[in-house]
Every structure is written in structure tokens, then in C-alpha cells.
Amino acid sequence: MMIPGSDKVDELIAHMAPGALAALENISVTRTFAKGSFLLRQDETARKSYHILDGIARRYYLDGDREITTAFFFADDLALAFDSYILQRPGREFVQCITEVTASVTDYQAFEAAKQKYPDLLRFDLLLTELYAVWLEERLFEFHTCNAEQRYRTLLDKDPHIVLQVPLKYIASYLGISLETLSRIRARI
Amino acid sequence: MMIPGSDKVDELIAHMAPGALAALENISVTRTFAKGSFLLRQDETARKSYHILDGIARRYYLDGDREITTAFFFADDLALAFDSYILQRPGREFVQCITEVTASVTDYQAFEAAKQKYPDLLRFDLLLTELYAVWLEERLFEFHTCNAEQRYRTLLDKDPHIVLQVPLKYIASYLGISLETLSRIRARI
DNA sequence: AACAATATTTGACCTGGATCAAATATTATA
């Protein structure tokens, strides 16, 4: 989930109205989740967002009995089943901790209320959503223009921490490649 | 660009502060563009958004000499090279009118200023961006889980107006299918 | 209507990457 232009986020935070950030912190609690535990399961409605402080999580859904990973979340990322959270209705995605995870947990309703009070939080939310959409566009672009090896090389180049810290089986479906083909790509690189 | 939960947009607009919508209209001008003309070209920075009132536009980029269409815009859609607009830097995408197009054109800077003044416009922008991200997620989902025929059937089912009004060559790359394969799919359905 | 340009279909052939199956590593646990 490394995102281009992330420095814009820091800049926006730095210029927030005094109360805004405090309000966000007031409605958030830091919690720790065991490795393998689920922050959200299929068919549930995402009522919390998880700002990862430490550890790694992944998001996936089932295509038949096959798990398709759609995102990895590292420190500072916002772990979320986006569509379920936005539409506040049950979704298809799971969010699971790959390692033990510590996260700042914020309730949807409470954040909505805070945004009503502090337009800066609204701006903050907008910027994060914009960057997420840009990231999604980039992902679609790669699937349309790059073959399996190029997609793996790009991941290696732009997100080496994923390749270094996440089991290959998760990376394969994230790249839209079978486990076997990804293994062969690695062998010949 | 048909988006789930679009009724939320109407609801939000209905409850806007009095001045907000008027402010948006004040910074917008309605213009007409000839069929085939470009609202944006590759390597330009998108400094305007185009709220389509009538006609059809498409967005695409070049992969070598091959055009990859990434969106179609019909009446009420917001025609935009999203990443270029958001990051305010040159992008790879073209936005071209497939028919004569009438659109309400809004300047990026002017809209940013209006959002500073009217938080309701901020909310409006956020909602549109959220729905766009959900739409992108859905598109990625389809590419991961559906074969060529299923993707075409889904388009036919969810966006029949596209299939009815847009040349096949544009639809093919939009679905990530070669023109020939799409033609064969249509023949056997 | 006749011609040119553009769009769509059809045919033949090929390949990237999937699937199925089995062999090795690697890691975790008693």
C-alpha cells in the first residue's frame, strides 16, 4: 500500500487545526491482535478502521476455494476492507494479521461525527481516499500492461519489504500469478 | 462509470448548505466539445474537471501503439484523468469525446478554494472519490475472477448503454480483451 | 450510387501462464 505523494499527508497533518488530530486520537484505541487473527471476515460490515502501528496484515477474498490477496498493510498503512467500510454493508473481504499486529482502531460512526466537527479531518480523509484511488488505478494499469515477470519485478523494485516479509503464496495471488509460475520467475531472475 | 450507491450523492446534494452548490455553479462554465476533440492529452496536467451533461467521452492511454481505454463517461459522470488531476502533474491518459459533448467545466484551483469555504463541497468531493475507489476495486475484482466472456456478460448486464453506444474496439481494451476475441464471444453468446 | 475509410468477423496458428502431480526445502513442535 505504498502510495505516491504520501508526503502530502504529512504536510496536511502538520497544518491541521489544533483540536482535529486530538479529536481523532480521542476516538481511537490502540490494540494488539494475535498472528492469524481476523480484523474482519467475509459477510461482516467493516465498522472499524485499523491504522497499523506495528506488524503486517493482508486483505483477501475467496474465489471458490482460492484466496485472492488484494492488499498488504504495514506500519502506517490503513488496514481496511474499503468497500464494506464505505458502503457500511457486508463485503466479501477478509482482513487477517500475518504477524502479531498493533493498531490504532477507530470506529466508523465516531469518525464520521468527528469529520462533521473538524473539516480538517474531512480533508485528511479525502486525501487518503484520493491516494488510495490513485494506487488502485496504478494497479489496474500494471495488470493491463505488464506480464507476470514485469509485475514481480515492479513489486521487487517498489515494495521490496513485501517480498522480503510475506510468504510467496500470498504474493502470488496479489500479483495475479499462480504460485508455480511465480516460483519459476524467481528462479530465472 | 455507473457507480453503486449513487443515490447517496443525491441525498448529500439535497442536504447541502445553501451557498455550497451555488458556489460550485459560480466557478463552472458549460461548454460544448466537438466529436473527436480532446479534453486532455497525455503529458498534460489535468486542471479542469468535466461534468458531462450530454454526449460520451472516453479515457485511455497508450501501451506502445495500442490504446487502452480505462473509462467511459456518459451524462452525469465526471470525466477526469484522475491521477493527473489529483496529483496536479502530467499523466499518461487522454480524455477524448466519442460524440459531441456538452459539459460543465470546473477549474481545479477554483474548486479547491470553494472546498476551503464550504465543507459540504469537501463532503461531496469525498463521497465521489470514495465511490470511484469502490468502482476501481470492483474492476480489479472482475479482472481477477472473471474470464473474458464473463466480463463481457457483466458489462452487458450492468452497463448496456456502453455496449449499445460505443464502438467495439474501445470496449475490447476496456475489458482487457482483444478485438478478435470479443467478436468471437459476441458471436457465440 | 460509387468509392473510400472504418468496423467487425472469421480463420489459422501460437504462447504465457494455468493446472495437476510430485519432489524438496524450510519451519515449527513434541
Add this chain to the structure above:
DNA sequence: TATAATATTTGATCCAGGTCAAATATTGTT
């Protein structure tokens, strides 16, 4: 350190959908 469980690699085979080429429709223009 064994043993089980999990992860990764390697081999053999197959096919959805791509590419190249050519035949038809269809549409626009004089």
C-alpha cells in the same frame, strides 16, 4: 533431533486468449 506441517521448487501437459492475416460489413463522403 526427529517428526510433522508448511512452503517452495520442478516437471509435464494443456488451453484461453493473443497475434497475424484476410474477408466482409458498415458508414461516411463526393
